Amino acid sequence: MCGISGLFDTRGLGAFDQRLAEHINNIQAHRGPDEAGLHLEPGLALGHHRLSIIDLSTGQQPLFNEDGSVCVVFNGEIYNFQELVPELQQLGHHFKTRSDTEVIVHAWEAWGEACVQRFRGMFAFALWDRNQGTLFLARDRLGVKPLHYALLPDGTFVFGSELKVITACPGFDRQIDPLAVEAYFSLGYVPDPRCIYQNAHKLPSAHTLTIRRGMTALPETKAYWDVRFSNDNPITQPDAEAELRQRVSDSVRLRMIADVPLGAFLSGGVDSSAVVASMAGQTSTPVRTCAIGFDNPDFNESAFAQQVAQRYGTDHRLEVVQSDDFDLIDTLAWLYDEPFADSSALPTYRVCQMARKHVTVALSGDGGDESLGGYRRYRMHLGEEQVRGRLPLGLRQPVFGALGSVYPKADWAPRMFRAKTTFQAMSMDTVQAYHHSMSHLRADQREQLFSPEFLRSLGGYNAVEVFREHAEQAQTDDPLALIQYLDYKTWLVGDINTKVDRASMAHSLEVREPLMDHELVEWLATLPSDFKIRGGEGKYIFKKAFEPLLPHEVLYRPKMGFSVPLAAWLRGPLAQRMRESVLSERMLASGFFRQASLQRLVDQHLAGSFDHATALWMLIMFDAFLRLGERAPA
Known part of the structure; x- marks a missing residue:
């Protein structure tokens, strides 16, 4: 895992100040403390900070092809690189390292922009092809690794793993984007491709960006992949259970390739427990597992993690976080560079801090809820959809809208009596209702919070448009599949992956997510939705598949989450x-x-x-x- 940065002169071949190139590279040194590399040539500067994981002795970056005409800086892992090497060798390419990074430059030479379709992994990279005069940026399919960029007024294109690379450049205008503020106070993060600043951008997941000299404006990004929910796989349940176990095992196996100490997060939830069980089945040595406990029993899952650790004889480490562990506010603000309101970033930071004492790579269970229907909100949304399907919008809007406006906000009451949000959702169409359920502050609450001047600056914009734009690309009428798709494009990338990337990289820890393997995600999208939610049980097929490997009380206990008081x-x-x-x-x-x-x-x-x-x-x-x-x- 690494940090990448770069400067590109879109107007000519001006020389960049080496001190500036070093500064923006070093500002994210926490992402890769092992080595630093810099390449400068007329009109270009590429920087890299390395966390050595594979091929420790070579593989330094920036890394070049045989004649030095193609250069790459890369953050992430290409898990199938060992399969691609012989194929590229047969095409006449020569390798001088054992690193997955070198696969990228030769894959570019062989397949051009289509090279990204051949990579199975988590990645963000920038590749310079001097002969073509092309700077090519790419980000992985599920948005595990970040990539930010901006075009400065003097024609300099700047990019970096973290937004702080952009803001460190002289001439960058820190004008805050009002639409990003509206989105933040709705979702708790700034969704791709926006940044909190008007003139900075995030490269969306599964997209590429090609930059050439002479351009006067940023070109459009290009999508190279999307998940398609067919929900039409005719497989039987027993066969689906067996195939799911095998696919998870294969994904875990690929992510256990490392030349440094490797372990796993073990929260005691279904997903991380399944990952640990799969790891234990593929190694003769005890799996290193790490868990965080809380001194408040209402937030403590460590007993369930201990059950799994004992079953598989893992080398288990537990640290208890005090219930007043909130002294990270300013640290988190610096790490995330823009407003980020997921309070579970606090324990995530601590578990990464603890894990780094014992391992350099940790596998996690992130992504399972999105792919397998694990969230309670999914089940609630499906229940609401049944009502919405029976009553026309023209009837629901006045009836439920009126109920939602007069029903009191009752946070203190038992959940079954907190009907205000539900009434409001029932008066909406499907996409608006799901955005409503995902909003930290509802539209009426944001309107009360924001000043009249700020509301005017929004020009009528509402953060629900983020969801509507993605819904137009979903190509599914299945109610569960639609909201899973929306989560892939918003929540998973903007919240979960952002949280884990910054928290882990703060401690130079690489986190790998087997349940976000794109081939696994594609296969799960073919399964009928009732394989995922059945009889009110989320992750139905996943739990059934892992019943032989995990304790019943771990699989079927209520979901607790990684929250703080x-x-x-x-x-x-x-x-x-x-x-x-x-x-x-x-x-x-x-x-x-x-x-x-x-x-x-x-x-x-x-x-x-x-x-x-x-x-x-x-x-x-x-x-x-x-x-x-x-x-x-x-």
Whole structure:
């Protein structure tokens, strides 16, 4: 795992200052502390920080082809590189390393832009072809590895693994994008391809970007892959269970290739437990497993992780996080570069910190919920869809809309009585309803929070448009498949993968996700939806497949999640920090918020009359982002 960066002169062959190239490369040295490499030529600078995983003695980057005309900087892993090497050798290419990186340059020579279709892995890379005068950027299919870019006013194209590479460049305009702010306060992150800044972009997952000299504007990105839900596989359930186990095993096997210590996260949930069981079946030595426990029993899954560790005789490490472990706010703001409100970033940071003491590579169970229907919200959405399918929108809008407007917000009540959000969702179409369920702050709450001036700057834009744009590409009428597709494009990339990438790279730890293998994802998309959710049970086929390998109480217990006691923190030890952040001069001067709304959120939460923990945490993290901007060099 690594950090990549680069500068490209779109207007000519100007020489870049080596000190600037070194600075933007070194600003993300935490991603790869083992080695640093830099290549400069007229009009180009490529930088790389390496975390050595495969071929420790060679494989340094930037890496070139035989005659030096093609050069690449690469972050990630090409898991099938050993299969591609002999094929490329037969085409006349010569390899001087044992690294997966070298496969990229020769694959480019052999197949051009189509090379990405041959790679099975997680990757973000930039490749320079001097003979063609082409800079080619690519990102993996599920968006595991990040890639940011911008075109500066002087014609310099800059890219980097993290947004801080872009903001470190003189001349970059840190103008905040109002549409990104609206999206953040809806989803808790800024979804691709937007960044918090108007002039910066994220390369979307499964996309490429080709840059050439003489361009005056950024070209369109190109998609090279998409998941298609056919849901028409005629396979029987017993055969599906056996094939699923085998496919997971194959995906795990590919991700166990490493020349450094390797282990796994073991949360005690279904997905990480299945990954560990698959690992244990493919090695004669104990699997190294790492888990985080919480001193608050309502948030502690460590006993379930211990069951799996004992069953497979793993070398298990557990660390307990105190319930007041919230001193990472400013650290997270720096790591994520833009507002990011998933509070599970705190324990994710800690488990990566702990794992790095014992391993350099860790396998995770991320991606299983999205592919296999594991989230409770999926089951709730399907229930709502049954009602929406029976009543026309013209009837639902006035009836349920009125109920949603008058029903009180009852965070304190048992879940079955919290009907306000459900009534509101029932008055909406399918895509709007799912966006509504995924929103941290609903549209009416955002309207109350934002100042009239800021609302005018949005020009009527609503973050639901992010979901609508993706829904148009989904090519499925299956209710579950549609929201799975939306999660692949938004939640999985923008939240889960972003969270894990920054938290792991902060500690120079490589995390690999077997359940995000694109061939596994493609196969799961062929299975009927009732293989995924049946009788109210999520991940139905997955749990059945792993019944022979995992304890029943691990497979069928209620999903807990990787959460923290936010509401209690914000009424207790974080109360002062909350006041200072949410009501700071920075927040008021930003022009985004109504002062009265900020004060109301603080007062009502501290009084215990409402639970505004989600909104307040979003505001705290937004203030931390603004504070970071104040300290940035002009």
